Each structure stands twice: as C-alpha cells, then as structure tokens.
Amino acid sequence: MDRIECQWCKAQNEPERTSCTTCGAPLDKRNLVSDSGWTEAPRLRDMTEFRFSNSTCQIEGEIVPVAELALSPGDSVFFEHHVMLWKEPQVPMSAMNTGGGARRMFGGMPHILSVAHGPGRIALSRDATGEVVVLPIHPSHEIDVREHAFLAGTHSLTYSFVRIKGLANVLHGGSGMYMDRFVTGGEQGLLLLHGYGNVFQKTLKPGEKILIEPGGFLYKDSSVDMQTAQQRFKTGMLGSHNMYLAEMTGPGRVGIQSMYVHHGSE
Amino acid sequence: MTTPTASYTCPYCRIPSEGDATTCPHCGAPVDVRERVSKSGWAEQPPIRDMARIRFNRSTCQISGSYVPVAEMRLDPQDAVYFSHHVLLHMDPSIQLESMRMAGGWNRVLAGMPLFMMTARGPGYIAISADHPGETLAVPLPPNHAIDVAEHRFLVATANVAYHWEPSGIWYTTQNGDEQEWHYPLGQVMDRFTAQGGPGLLLLHAQGNTFIRDLRPNERILVQPGGLIWKDRSVRMFLHFEYPHGQYWFSSARWQAKSIWLTLQGPGRVAVQSVFEPPEMAGSIRSSSGSTTQYW
Numbered sequence: 001m002d003r004i005e006c007q008w009c010k011a012q013n014e015p016e017r018t019s020c021t022t023c024g025a026p027l028d029k030r031n032l033v034s035d036s037g038w039t040e041a042p043r044l045r046d047m048t049e050f051r052f053s054n055s056t057c058q059i060e061g062e063i064v065p066v067a068e069l070a071l072s073p074g075d076s077v078f079f080e081h082h083v084m085l086w087k088e089p090q091v092p093m094s095a096m097n098t099g100g101g102a103r104r105m106f107g108g109m110p111h112i113l114s115v116a117h118g119p120g121r122i123a124l125s126r127d128a129t130g131e132v133v134v135l136p137i138h139p140s141h142e143i144d145v146r147e148h149a150f151l152a153g154t155h156s157l158t159y160s161f162v163r164i165k166g167l168a169n170v171l172h173g174g175s176g177m178y179m180d181r182f183v184t185g186g187e188q189g190l191l192l193l194h195g196y197g198n199v200f201q202k203t204l205k206p207g208e209k210i211l212i213e214p215g216g217f218l219y220k221d222s223s224v225d226m227q228t229a230q231q232r233f234k235t236g237m238l239g240s241h242n243m244y245l246a247e248m249t250g251p252g253r254v255g256i257q258s259m260y261v262h263h264g265s266e
Numbered sequence: 267m268t269t270p271t272a273s274y275t276c277p278y279c280r281i282p283s284e285g286d287a288t289t290c291p292h293c294g295a296p297v298d299v300r301e302r303v304s305k306s307g308w309a310e311q312p313p314i315r316d317m318a319r320i321r322f323n324r325s326t327c328q329i330s331g332s333y334v335p336v337a338e339m340r341l342d343p344q345d346a347v348y349f350s351h352h353v354l355l356h357m358d359p360s361i362q363l364e365s366m367r368m369a370g371g372w373n374r375v376l377a378g379m380p381l382f383m384m385t386a387r388g389p390g391y392i393a394i395s396a397d398h399p400g401e402t403l404a405v406p407l408p409p410n411h412a413i414d415v416a417e418h419r420f421l422v423a424t425a426n427v428a429y430h431w432e433p434s435g436i437w438y439t440t441q442n443g444d445e446q447e448w449h450y451p452l453g454q455v456m457d458r459f460t461a462q463g464g465p466g467l468l469l470l471h472a473q474g475n476t477f478i479r480d481l482r483p484n485e486r487i488l489v490q491p492g493g494l495i496w497k498d499r500s501v502r503m504f505l506h507f508e509y510p511h512g513q514y515w516f517s518s519a520r521w522q523a524k525s526i527w528l529t530l531q532g533p534g535r536v537a538v539q540s541v542f543e544p545p546e547m548a549g550s551i552r553s554s555s556g557s558t559t560q561y562w
Contacts, residue, residue: 032317034330034338036358036391040316043332063333063399129333129399197334197395212356216395233365233384241365241382243351256356258395259334 007031008042009136022190023134024050024059034200041133041199041255050134052154052190055118057134065132066125067151067192071118076155081114083124083151083194091120098161113159124151126194133193133255135219137184142222144179149193149218149257157182157189164226181222193219197259204250211245215260221252277301278311278478279406289318292467293404294329304477311476311537313401320404322424322467325388327404335402336395337422337469341388346425348385349394353421358390368431385425394422396471400541403470405496407461415496417453419470427466430458436491436505436528438554446552451491451505451526451545458499470495474541481532488527492542498534505529505557524551529558 003012004027011022018028025042032040044059051057054072059065066085069077078096087093096113116122137143137157144162153159161178182191193199195218204210204224211229220226229247234240248254274285279293289296294314302310314320314329321327324342329335336355339347348366357363366383386392396402405413407427423429436452459468472495481487481501488506497503508525526545530536 032330034317034328034336035319035326035340036338036393038330038338038393040330131333197397197399198331198336200330200336209359210356211359213354216355231363233363233382241351243363243384245354245357247359258331258336258355259397259399260355260395 009134011136019045019048019050021051022136024048024057025134038200038202038256041131041195041201044132044134052136053156057190057192059132059134060123061125063129064125064127065130066123067132068121068123069116069152070121071116073118076115076117077122077152078113078115078155078159079124079150079152080110080148081112083126084114084116085123085125087116087122088120091122092117096159098159115155124192126151128196128259130194130196130257130259131199133195133199133218135191135193137182137189137191139184139186139188142181142183143191143219144181144222145191145193145219146217147178147180149195150180150182151192151194153182153192154190156187157184157191193255195255195257197257199255199257201253201255203253204248206251208250210248210254212248212254212256213260214244214246216256216258217246218255218257220248220254223250224252224254225249277309279404281406281408289315291319291321292406294318294320295404308477308479308538311401311403311478314404320467322406322465323426327467327469329402329404331395333399334395334397336393337402338391338393339386339422340391341386343387343389346385346387347392347422348383348425348429349422350420351382351384353394353396354384355393355395357386357392360390361392362387383429394469396421398471398473398541400471400473400539401476403472403476403495403537405468405470407459407466407468409461409464412458412460412499413468413496414499414501415457415459415468415470416494417455417457419472419495420457420459421469421471423459423468424466426462426464427468428460428462430460431455432458436503436555438505438526438557439552440549441552442549447549449546452494452503452528472537472539474539476537476539478535478537480535481530483533485532487530487536489530489536489538490542491526491528491545493538493540494528494530495537495539497530497536500532501534501536502531503528504531505554507551507554507557507559509559509561 006020008025009023049058055075056070058068094115231243276290278295281292325345328338364385434452434456506527506529
C-alpha cells in the first residue's frame with residue numbers, strides 16, 4: 001500500500017497514520033492555501049505526538065500550546081531558559097554558551113541557552129496565543145529565525161546567530177539586531193518555533209519578491225535575501241512619513257505570523 | 267433544466283444571496299449553521315471560516331487563520347482599500363500605497379488615533395491583520411448606510427466608504443486631590459463609516475467573541491463601555507452609574523463600589539465583544555456626560 005507524504009514536511013508515513021510521525025501535521029486534512037499562495041501552518045491536534053531521533057514530542061493545548069518532550073538517553077534539546085514550563089527533577093541540564101558576549105547583550109539576546117538531556121520529560125511554552133510550528137530541518141540546511149521565536153532545537157542542530165545586515169535594517173527593520181541561525185550537519189534536525197497568532201508559509205521562486213511588515217517576519221531559509229524597503233509618504237503640512245517593510249527575495253521559504261510586534265515604523 | 271436556487275438572507279449582514287455556497291458572499295458568515303441566540307436575545311456572530319471568501323466590487327477578500335485572522339485581499343486595478351498603516355502584514359510589490367490625509371490632525375494625536383491612513387490600490391494581493399487574538403468581522407454597508415465604530419476596532423474599508431470621526435460624547439470626571447481627571451470609557455472619539463455611491467465593505471477586529479442584537483425602539487440594554495464594537499447611528503448611548511450600598515464608608519458607593527455602564531437605546535443594531543477593559547475606578551464622580559443613576 002502507498003505511503004502517505006506529509007504536505008508540510010514531505011516525510012513518508014505509514015498508510016494508517018492520521019498525523020505525520022516527523023512533524024505531527026494532520027495527514028487526513030488538506031493544506032489550507034490562500035489565493036496568493038500562503039500555506040497555513042498545520043494546526044496540530046491536541047495531544048499529537050511525533051518522533052525525533054529516539055525521543056518523542058507531544059503538543060498539548062491549542063491557544064498557547066505546550067511542547068512536551070520525552071527525551072531518550074543520548075538525546076538533548078536546547079532552548080531559552082524562560083520558555084521552560086516544567087521538567088522532571090532528574091532531567092540533566094547543562095548550558096550552551098552562545099558566544100558573542102556584549103553583542104548579545106546589546107541585542108537583548110540571552111548569553112546562554114539551556115540544554116536538557118535525556119532521559120526524562122520537559123515541557124516548553126511561550127507566553128501568548130499562537131501556534132507551535134514544527135520544522136524538520138534536512139541535512140546541510142540553514143534556516144534563519146526571528147529572535148525570541150524559537151522554542152527548542154534538537155541536538156543535531158548547530159546554533160549560531162547572525163547580525164541583520166545594514167544599519168537601516170537594524171534600526172528600521174523591526175526584527176531586532178540579530179536572527180537565530182540553525183544549521184544541520186549530516187543528520188536531520190528538528191526545530192520548534194512559536195508563532196504569535198497564526199503562521200503562514202510561502203515558498204518564493206528565484207527572484208520572486210514579497211513585502212512583509214517586519215514585525216510579522218518569523219523565519220526564512222537562509223537562501224532568501226532580506227532587505228529593508230523604505231516607503232515614503234507625504235502627509236500634507238506635517239511633512240512626510242517613512243514606513244519600512246522587509247523585502248524578501250527568493251528562492252526559499254518565508255514564514256510569517258499574523259499577530260506581530262510592530263516597531264520601527266512609527 | 268436548472269432548478270432556481272432558493273433566496274437566502276444572511277441573519278448577520280441581512281443581505282440576500284443565492285445561498286448555494288457554504289458562506290455568505292457578503293460577510294463570510296457560515297450559511298449552514300443554525301443561528302445561535304441566547305435566551306436574552308444576543309446572537310453569537312459565528313467566526314468566519316478559515317479561507318472563506320468575501321466579494322466586494324471587482325475584488326475578493328479571503329479570511330485565513332483563526333486566532334488572529336488575516337484578511338488577504340486580491341485587489342482589482344480599479345479597486346482600492348484604506349487602513350491604518352500598522353495593520354499591514356504583507357503585500358505584492360505591484361500594490362500602490364498612498365497616504366490618506368485625515369482631518370483634525372492634532373485632535374487625533376491627542377485622542378491616540380492614527381494621524382493618517384494608507385490607501386492601497388490594485389492590482390495585487392495585500393494582507394491585513396490585527397495584533398490581538400479575536401475575530402475579523404465583515405460589515406457590508408448598504409448605500410448611504412452609516413455605522414459608528416468604537417476606536418481601535420477598524421481594520422480596513424473599501425475606498426467608497428467615507429470615514430469621519432466624532433467625539434464620542436461619553437465622559438466623566440473624578441477628583442484626585444486638587445486635580446480633576448477626565449475619563450473616556452468609550453475612548454475620546456468614535457469612527458463613522460458611510461457607504462457612498464454603492465455598497466461598501468468594512469472589516470473590523472473584535473477581541474474575543476462577538477455578539478449582535480437588534481434593539482427595538484426605546485429598548486435599552488446596559489453594556490460594558492469597553493465591550494462596544496459598533497452600533498447603528500440610530501442607537502442612542504449615555505452613561506449609567508450604579509451605586510450599591512456599602513457597609514463601611516470606605517466601601518461605599520462613592521469610593522469603591524460603583525458600576526459604570528453604557529446604556530444603548532434602540533432602535534438599531536449593536537455589536538459587543540467578550541473581551542473588554544473595565545472603566546477606571548478612581549474616586550467619586552464629579553460630573554459626566556448625560557447619564558442615569560441608580561442606588562441599590
């Protein structure tokens with residue numbers, strides 16, 4: 001019997017499964033795609049479970065979802081310490097130094113990330129209505145994520161951070177100074193993000209452009225170029241008003257969130 | 267031979283349509299759900315289904331998402347919409363943006379309202395979303411029909427909907443030491459939208475769930491001022507203060523235990539949301555706009 005391909009992460013699944021073993025997306029529902037080509041991130045059913053390495057992740061709740069991880073020995077995940085909701089007492093913890101010292105401090109980013117090792121259970125959640133977005137990262141792939149948006153990354157991901165290029169992008173881009181960058185080596189990794197509100201993804205063709213409110217940016221493949229596009233408007237006697245949008249140029253995926261932090265264009 | 271389709275009148279926007287789709291083409295409300303009306307007469311406005319489409323002029327609007335819905339508009343070259351600039355989520359490079367000047371600039375700044383709005387002209391896609399969990403409400407406006415909308419609820423409107431703003435006329439003052447404090451439980455201004463030259467479409471954002479009610483002439487209902495979304499122009503409104511009898515002087519009505527309501531008086535339709543900020547409670551009320559009072 002034919003296996004079922006997950007429309008979100010393209011993983012192959014057993015025919016009897018109703019949710020993807022790799023990302024938890026429902027397999028018995030079609031992707032919701034808007035007329036302009038934005039795909040809605042799959043709404044993970046309450047208590048959906050999926051696997052990574054030898055461990056499992058279960059998504060609980062729908063308004064502010066919790067990712068509960070059952071870590072096997074040898075597996076670990078890293079995260080910003082304030083997203084930890086609860087953990088079993090025996091779960092071994094360690095710290096990952098992110099490097100970047102003062103630059104991280106000026107950028108409002110944590111200096112260390114917490115690492116939880118198996119065996120044991122740990123649960124993570126952020127602090128506002130939204131969706132957990134599960135992104136299995138294929139080997140030798142890079143993805144850039146808005147700061148403070150990632151919930152957890154698995155041990156097979158290498159974490160770094162990249163400064164958003166250009167002073168105008170930093171000052172007016174509305175996405176902060178840095179983006180988190182996650183890179184896989186030879187093994188597949190799993191990245192959990194929290195998107196505020198609803199999350200949508202679009203795959204841009206080479207050279208295809210889209211303008212995005214910077215506060216709505218969530219993630220992008222590192223192949224997608226991000227620049228700040230200035231829009232200038234005359235406002236009569238009071239002069240003019242500048243509005244800054246993020247111009248994304250393909251090829252690659254772009255993810256946005258519908259409830260956004262609006263700054264940088266006031 | 268084709269069978270004529272039965273005419274359907276949407277109970278939420280009151281506009282007839284063929285009724286052969288699963289959602290109303292004018293406001294996006296599902297047509298295959300039973301109207302849910304509470305025993306007191308409030309009808310729950312059903313959320314617009316994910317990916318439902320609404321038609322306006324030569325363009326369409328598609329609502330996607332459910333926590334913080336996105337209104338994605340495919341604009342025809344001859345159509346335009348306007349919105350406050352901070353609700354823009356994404357757009358095609360082919361969309362032409364212009365600023366729309368607002369009258370009464372300084373007063374708007376003082377009232378915390380956006381100084382100007384953006385006009386987007388097709389062709390292309392443009393998407394708008396608010397920044398709070400809730401529902402997107404589509405309010406189709408018949409020609410020359412006007413509604414009053416509480417401030418900060420407005421999302422986007424078609425270009426033929428005229429926009430004005432007026433003082434809400436709902437206020438009270440309290441005394442704090444030597445200082446007199448002014449309070450505007452409904453906000454300082456209300457937005458007025460009027461469809462001109464043809465039907466218009468107005469999209470609003472409501473926090474929480476939305477309930478609508480048609481008030482009969484002189485029928486009154488008390489609502490939390492912060493819960494009002496919109497009302498027909500024919501609906502009158504004024505404040506109502508309630509003072510329960512406290513056991514001690516410091517728990518008495520003048521200080522702690524008072525309720526500040528907004529009275530809505532028909533005829534006309536009103537819409538409220540389930541998330542609201544209660545009015546500020548600070549000392550005794552010295553003066554107010556037109557109001558009624560009750561001690562109990």
